[in-house]
Amino acid sequence: MTAVPIVSAPVVYKPADYRSDLKPIWCPGCGDFGVLAAIQQALAAVQVNPKDLAVVSGIGCSSRLPGFLQVYGLHTVHGRSLPAAIGLKIARPDLTVLAVGGDGDFFSIGLGHLPHAARRDLDITVIVMDNAIYGLTKGQTSPTSPRGHVTKSTPYGQSAQPLHPLAIVLASGASFVARGFSSQPKQLAELIKAGIEHRGFAFIHVLSPCVTFYDTYKLYKELVYDLPPTHDPSNLDAAMHYAVESERLPLGIFYRRPPLEPLPRPTPQPFDTQAYLNRFRA
Amino acid sequence: MIRKEDVVIRVAGESGDGSSATGEMLAQAAARSGLHVFTFRTTPAEIKGGPVMFQVRASNSPVRSMGDAVDVLFAFNREAWDLHYADLAPNAVLLYDPEEFALPTSFTGVAYPVPIGKIAQEAGNRRGKNVVALGVVAALFGLGLNKLEEIVRAKLGKKTELLDSNLAALRAGIAYAQQLDKRDPFWMEATGEHERYVMTGNQAIIAGALHAGVEFFAGYPITPASDIMEGMAVMLPQIGGGYLQAEDEMAAIMACIGASYGGKRAMTATSGPGLSLMSEAIGYASMTEIPVVIVDAQRGGPSTGLPTKMEQSDLHLALYGSHGDSPRIVLAPASVAECFHLTVWAFNLAEQYQTPVIVLSDYSLSFRTETVEPFDLSRYPRIDRLRPAGPLAPKQYRRYELTANLISPMVAPGVAYAQYTATGLEHNEAGSPDYTPHNHARMTEKRWGKLAPLQHSHAYVRRFGAERAKVGIICWGTTAGPCRGAVYLAGQEDLPVAMLQVQMLSPLPVDAINEFLNQVDIVLVPEVNFQGQFARLLQAELGIKVHSLTKYTGLPFSRLEILRQIHALYGMAEPVVV
Numbered sequence: 130m131t132a133v134p135i136v137s138a139p140v141v142y143k144p145a146d147y148r149s150d151l152k153p154i155w156c157p158g159c160g161d162f163g164v165l166a167a168i169q170q171a172l173a174a175v176q177v178n179p180k181d182l183a184v185v186s187g188i189g190c191s192s193r194l195p196g197f198l199q200v201y202g203l204h205t206v207h208g209r210s211l212p213a214a215i216g217l218k219i220a221r222p223d224l225t226v227l228a229v230g231g232d233g234d235f236f237s238i239g240l241g242h243l244p245h246a247a248r249r250d251l252d253i254t255v256i257v258m259d260n261a262i263y264g265l266t267k268g269q270t271s272p273t274s275p276r277g278h279v280t281k282s283t284p285y286g287q288s289a290q291p292l293h294p295l296a297i298v299l300a301s302g303a304s305f306v307a308r309g310f311s312s313q314p315k316q317l318a319e320l321i322k323a324g325i326e327h328r329g330f331a332f333i334h335v336l337s338p339c340v341t342f343y344d345t346y347k348l349y350k351e352l353v354y355d356l357p358p359t360h361d362p363s364n365l366d367a368a369m370h371y372a373v374e375s376e377r378l379p380l381g382i383f384y385r386r387p388p389l390e391p392l393p394r395p396t397p398q399p400f401d402t403q404a405y406l407n408r409f410r411a
Numbered sequence: 412m413i414r415k416e417d418v419v420i421r422v423a424g425e426s427g428d429g430s431s432a433t434g435e436m437l438a439q440a441a442a443r444s445g446l447h448v449f450t451f452r453t454t455p456a457e458i459k460g461g462p463v464m465f466q467v468r469a470s471n472s473p474v475r476s477m478g479d480a481v482d483v484l485f486a487f488n489r490e491a492w493d494l495h496y497a498d499l500a501p502n503a504v505l506l507y508d509p510e511e512f513a514l515p516t517s518f519t520g521v522a523y524p525v526p527i528g529k530i531a532q533e534a535g536n537r538r539g540k541n542v543v544a545l546g547v548v549a550a551l552f553g554l555g556l557n558k559l560e561e562i563v564r565a566k567l568g569k570k571t572e573l574l575d576s577n578l579a580a581l582r583a584g585i586a587y588a589q590q591l592d593k594r595d596p597f598w599m600e601a602t603g604e605h606e607r608y609v610m611t612g613n614q615a616i617i618a619g620a621l622h623a624g625v626e627f628f629a630g631y632p633i634t635p636a637s638d639i640m641e642g643m644a645v646m647l648p649q650i651g652g653g654y655l656q657a658e659d660e661m662a663a664i665m666a667c668i669g670a671s672y673g674g675k676r677a678m679t680a681t682s683g684p685g686l687s688l689m690s691e692a693i694g695y696a697s698m699t700e701i702p703v704v705i706v707d708a709q710r711g712g713p714s715t716g717l718p719t720k721m722e723q724s725d726l727h728l729a730l731y732g733s734h735g736d737s738p739r740i741v742l743a744p745a746s747v748a749e750c751f752h753l754t755v756w757a758f759n760l761a762e763q764y765q766t767p768v769i770v771l772s773d774y775s776l777s778f779r780t781e782t783v784e785p786f787d788l789s790r791y792p793r794i795d796r797l798r799p800a801g802p803l804a805p806k807q808y809r810r811y812e813l814t815a816n817l818i819s820p821m822v823a824p825g826v827a828y829a830q831y832t833a834t835g836l837e838h839n840e841a842g843s844p845d846y847t848p849h850n851h852a853r854m855t856e857k858r859w860g861k862l863a864p865l866q867h868s869h870a871y872v873r874r875f876g877a878e879r880a881k882v883g884i885i886c887w888g889t890t891a892g893p894c895r896g897a898v899y900l901a902g903q904e905d906l907p908v909a910m911l912q913v914q915m916l917s918p919l920p921v922d923a924i925n926e927f928l929n930q931v932d933i934v935l936v937p938e939v940n941f942q943g944q945f946a947r948l949l950q951a952e953l954g955i956k957v958h959s960l961t962k963y964t965g966l967p968f969s970r971l972e973i974l975r976q977i978h979a980l981y982g983m984a985e986p987v988v989v
Contacts, residue, residue, distance in 0.1 A: 149830075151843060180827045185669065195832045196844070201824035202832025203672050206695050209665040212629075212657060216666030217824075219653035220627050221673035224824055245658040397651030402622040402788055409608035409618075411442035411782060 142176055144169035149199045154190075160311035160337030160346075161191050164258050167309070168198070168227075170318035175325050177225045184227045185214040187234035190265045191258035191337070194229050208239025211246040211255070218251050225325065226252070232259040236272040236294055243294075244301035247330050250389040254324040254331040257294065258311070262343035274343075294334055295372035299365065299384055304329035306368060306384040310353050311337040312346065316380065329388025336378065349378065356381035417470040418552060418597045419478035422544060423495050424487030426455055426463045433541040434465025435780070436562050437548060440555030441469040442609040442782045443562070444601035450780045451477040451967075456634075456718045462494055469554055469599055475746065476892040477779075479969045482597060483552065485544055487527070488512065504595045506547065521595045523551070530583050539580030542567075546584025551591065553599040559585075608783045612750045612776035615783070616706055617642035619754030620678055621650070624793060625704075627670035627677040629655040629663040631685060634718045635777035636708040639680035660685035664692040667703045671696075672833060674823025676758055680706035683725045684715065686732065686769075693767050694733030697858065699833040700811070700819070702761035702768075702796060706754070709773040711965045720965030721775035723888050724940035729769045730917050730948065738859050740764065741917040742871070743771040745891035747781040753914060759794040764862055765821060771916070773939075775967050776889050796821050803828045810842040811854065817861035862918050871915030872923040877907035882980045883931025884910040885924065885957070887945055889967060890937050896970030900986070901977055908977055916945070919952050928955065933980050935960060937973050 147169045155161050172182065182200040186192035188207035195202030201224075205213045214228040228246075235243055235257045246253070262280065263269040269282035273294065278287040295306055305327040309317035317335060324331030336353070338345040356379045360367060368384035422434050431452060438448045449468045455461025468478040480500035486492040489512035492505075499505075502520050509524040525547050531539040542563065549556045563581055568574040610618070616639055620628075628647055630640035640656065647654040653670060657663035660681055667677035681689065686707045696703050709725045711717025729741045740760050744750045753770060761768040799808060799820040808829040812819045819840075822829040831842040837854060839845035865871075873891070876884075876898040886894045891912040901908045911927040913920065928934065934957040936946040943959035950957060960976050962968055974986045 179830060180825055183673075183824050196834065199830050201672075201830050202834070203669065204832050204834035204836070205665060205668070206691050206835055209661060209692065212662035212665035213669035213672075215655065215662075216627065216629060216653075216669030216677070217673045218669075219655060219666070220670035220675040220677070221824060224673070241658060242662055245662070394648045398649060400621055400624075400646075400650045402618070405621060406608060406618060406786070409610045409614065409783075411439070411605075411607045411609045 140173070140176065142173050142179065144173040147172050147179055147198050147200065149197055151196050153197050154193055156341045158340035159190070160260060160339070161194065161258050163311035163314045164191070164256065164317065164335055164337055165194060165197060167311075167314045167317040167321055168194075168256065170314070171321035171325060174318065174322045177325070181223065182225045182227070183217055183221075184229060185210045185217065186228070187230045187239060188265070189231040189234050191229065191231040192234060208234050208237070209242070210234060211239060211242040214253050215246060215249065215251060218253055222252075227254045227256060227325075229256045229258070232257065232261060232271045232273045233263050236292060240272070243297060247298045247301035247303040247332065250302060250304050250329040252328045252388070254321070254327070254333065256321065256333050256335060258335050258337035259294070260337050260339035260343060261291070261345065262339050264339045264342055268342035291375070293373045293375075295332075295383060296369060298332045299369055299372055303332045303384070304386050304388045305331035305382070306372070307332070307382045308334040308336070308378070308380050310349060310380055311335060312350065313380070320382065323382065327385065327388070352378045353380050355379070356383065413596060414598050415482075415596045416599055417468070417472070417474070418482045418599065419466060419468045419480065419500075420483040420485070420548060420552065421464055421466040421481045421495060421498070422485045422548070423462065423464040423491035425490070426461045431463050431465045432566070433545045434467055436545050436559070436566055437554060438467045438780050439562050439609055440549055440558045441467065441599065442555070442607060443558040443604070444555035445603045445605050446471065446554070446599055446601060447474045447782045448609065448780065449474040449477060451775060452778055454719050462490055464491070464495065471599065471602055476896040476970055477967065479971045483548070485548060487540070487544075504597065523591055525587065530587055531580050534576070534579040534583035536576035536580040539577055542577045542580040543584035543587075546581040547588040550585040550588035551593065552597045553601070555601065556585070606785055608785070609780050610747050610783055611778055611780050612744070612747050612772055613638045613708070613778065614642070615747045615750035616680070616754045616770070616772065617646070619751040620704070620758065621646060622751070622788065622791065623755040623758035624676050625652065625678050625758065626675035627653040627667060628679065629657045629666035629670075629677075630679050630681065631657050631660045631663050633682045633685050635710060635774045636680040636682050636685070636706060639706060639708075660688040661692060664689040664703065664705065668692060668696050668701050671701050671703050672823075676702070676762065678704040678706070678758070680708065682708050682710050683712045683728065686725060686728055690728070690732040691734070693739060694735055694737040695835045696767040697733065697737040697739055698835050700765040700821070700858065701833065702765050704754075704757045704761050704768050704770065706770045706772060708777045709771060717965045719774065721773040721889070721967055722940060722963070722965060723773060723890065723938050724944065725771060726916065726940070726944040726948070727942075729771055736855055736859070738862050739766055739917060740768040740862065740865070740915065741771060742768065742915055743888040744776065744914070745889055745912060747776070747779070748783045748786070749914070750776065751783075751786055755791045759792070762796040763794045763818070765796055765818060766862065771888060773889055798822060799826075799829065809840045811838060811840045811857070813840055813853070813857060817857045865915065865918045866920060867922045868915070868920055869923050871913070872920055873912040873914065874927070875910040875912070876902070877909045879930050880907040880909040881932045882908050882935055882977055883927060883933070884908065884935045884937065884973070885913060885927065885949060886910070886937055887913045887916060890939060893968040893970045893973055894937060897973035897977060900970055900974050906977065906981065916948070919948065921952065924949070924953060928953070933958060935976060935980060937962070937968055937976070939963065939967060
């Protein structure tokens with residue numbers, strides 16, 4: 130289980146202690162800078178030792194993030210961060226595990242893994258930096274681009290509708306679902322902190338604009354609003370209602386319930402090869 | 412009549428009528444009475460219906476192949492006869508149910524009518540046909556008769572009522588056989604009990620992995636590898652390991668890579684379609700130098716192909732699958748015992764060389780049972796991945812340090828001051844992305860160069876047959892079994908044949924192969940695929956010309972098929988079946 134001294138621990142790690150020497154390769158003004166800063170803030174808030182922290186990613190601009198942190202990083206192949214994170218978490222439950230990446234990674238090539246990761250409800254925090262465009266490959270449409278979106282790969286407009294990522298994870302059994310905005314780093318850091326502290330599968334959808342290929346800063350600033358204080362995060366129906374809202378973009382914790390209790394398992398014993406082989410005696 | 416102490420018995424019927432359960436119990440009874448057994452089976456790819464057969468070869472001497480022809484056919488129905496009569500040896504024995512079909516006039520051997528349905532019914536167990544058959548065969552040919560009851564008890568004895576009716580059927584079958592006028596030469600005299608195991612290839616792979624200290628398994632169901640996953644599902648929680656049935660094969664191998672990055676010995680098992688899906692991740696593990704063991708139980712391909720037949724056609728995929736120059740180690744067991752042996756070494760090699768290791772089994776090996784001599788467990792050291800020598804100072808650790816043998820220290824998360832990111836991007840010694848020409852060249856050389864010493868190893872070849880010969884066989888995987896049989900038969904004719912079984916297909920042990928090439932004039936390479944994938948590999952790597960002998964029917968070679976080719980290479984007439 131994640132070791133998270135929350136209140137009483139003295140502050141040892143400052144946000145800067147989680148940064149590596151590598152300079153981010155992102156374009157100036159990229160939303161991912163705000164996400165990186167918010168992650169550092171959240172890590173310092175929970176005071177996790179960097180040596181006990183693993184950050185797993187796939188491929189894309191945002192998936193370069195682990196290298197910019199002074200943590201154990203696993204920069205995997207396109208779309209496969211979640212299974213790698215799950216394998217690592219099962220093998221090393223003592224580690225704090227984050228999975229990070231973009232909308233291409235989590236909602237297109239790797240979408241097949243998302244519902245399964247959610248229903249397993251392992252203690253993993255997922256941070257999706259969604260810019261609704263393929264940035265690293267220089268400007269193709271993504272699964273969260275709006276209908277009619279004109280890009281290099283959809284010169285006559287994207288004919289498909291965008292998917293609702295929060296609805297997908299809610300329907301799959303995620304126990305913590307939230308949305309933040311890279312331009313509101315304080316709120317985002319709070320959401321990430323809450324996600325890390327949550328002992329089940331925490332999914333944080335982050336609106337993180339691409340300044341180069343699809344600049345949505347102005348649009349998002351008009352569309353975002355905080356979930357009303359009356360919203361009850363334990364109410365799945367209400368969470369689902371907000372999750373499919375597309376006229377405006379609510380921010381905050383959509384849904385939170387206690388994580389699944391583990392099922393009983395045999396008490397581990399040392400393995401004895403000879404005793405095992407004796408089962409096969411002729 | 413000269414007694415024959417090596418018999419191939421095939422029990423054939425309809426899926427669901429118990430012919431495969433009969434075969435399993437027969438094999439176990441024979442093994443328990445001290446005989447060597449080697450089984451072979453085919454099943455339909457569908458869950459219910461369709462013809463099935465189970466074959467047991469039993470002998471007083473060790474057996475290494477399924478045999479050349481069927482000595483005894485037990486045909487439960489007419490279709491079983493139609494499907495299998497072509498495989499009968501001259502002077503074969505036929506057991507058939509006269510209520511199902513009349514004795515075919517074309518059959519000239521010894522025939523015993525066995526009304527199994529009627530006998531079962533009279534014993535008060537209408538559904539006990541398979542147990543009746545078991546009793547008949549064991550009593551008629553001397554296959555562990557006195558061990559049968561305990562085996563039936565163990566296999567079918569969960570409910571007393573069921574057990575009683577099955578024992579009644581068994582005894583009725585034995586009684587029926589004992590009143591028959593025995594007119595065939597097959598009689599196995601048990602040599603007494605020995606400490607041996609009766610295992611399938613998949614069971615030996617599980618045992619090998621457990622002995623090697625597997626700590627994590629992730630897989631996705633696929634024939635014929637699923638029971639490796641199921642075995643791990645039972646065992647890993649008992650020993651404190653991690654287990655995952657993943658949503659697909661890409662997830663399965665990525666979970667293994669995640670676990671191995673976390674410092675645990677990790678493994679997955681699949682078949683050809685799954686290995687195809689894993690190919691990208693294999694390149695990632697190769698690039699990031701993360702140990703992982705992948706079992707590929709090959710079946711007939713391409714595509715869905717023949718899910719319940721064997722083929723050795725994934726060699727190219729195992730050797731080359733994944734983009735870029737992505738080194739890996741490929742091992743291939745030939746027998747159940749080698750499944751254990753090479754699975755243990757697969758883990759050790761993966762850890763020692765920090766690279767993916769693929770173990771190429773196949774359908775025939777996955778499910779066949781063999782008697783196996785006890786393993787000398789002291790022969791298997793545990794080799795772990797290299798770790799930093801002591802505590803690390805800040806900025807000291809370099810994950811991909813260019814050491815003398817090109818193997819770098821690998822930490823697991825939790826070690827202070829050693830944080831690094833394992834990236835599939837080309838990286839420098841510190842692990843940071845670095846695409847400069849010089850760096851890509853030297854890191855490519857590192858990843859390949861660390862495996863180069865294995866080319867000089869003699870630990871992954873097995874040498875059989877004559878020391879020098881005109882004809883030498885080089886083979887891999889389960890084809891080594893019938894090759895050894897052919898070498899033995901050739902020896903009976905005073906025909907010298909040399910044989911080299913190659914257990915490591917990547918890196919190829921070129922020293923050992925070159926030594927062998929100096930001892931033979933003509934190289935014969937039998938394998939079960941159309942392209943002659945191994946023959947091509949040998950020709951490309953060693954610059955030699957070989958005689959490729961391919962078979963692509965979904966079935967393994969028999970000894971005779973290989974002996975026939977040996978005769979041809981010696982300019983001799985076709986071998987005569989005895």
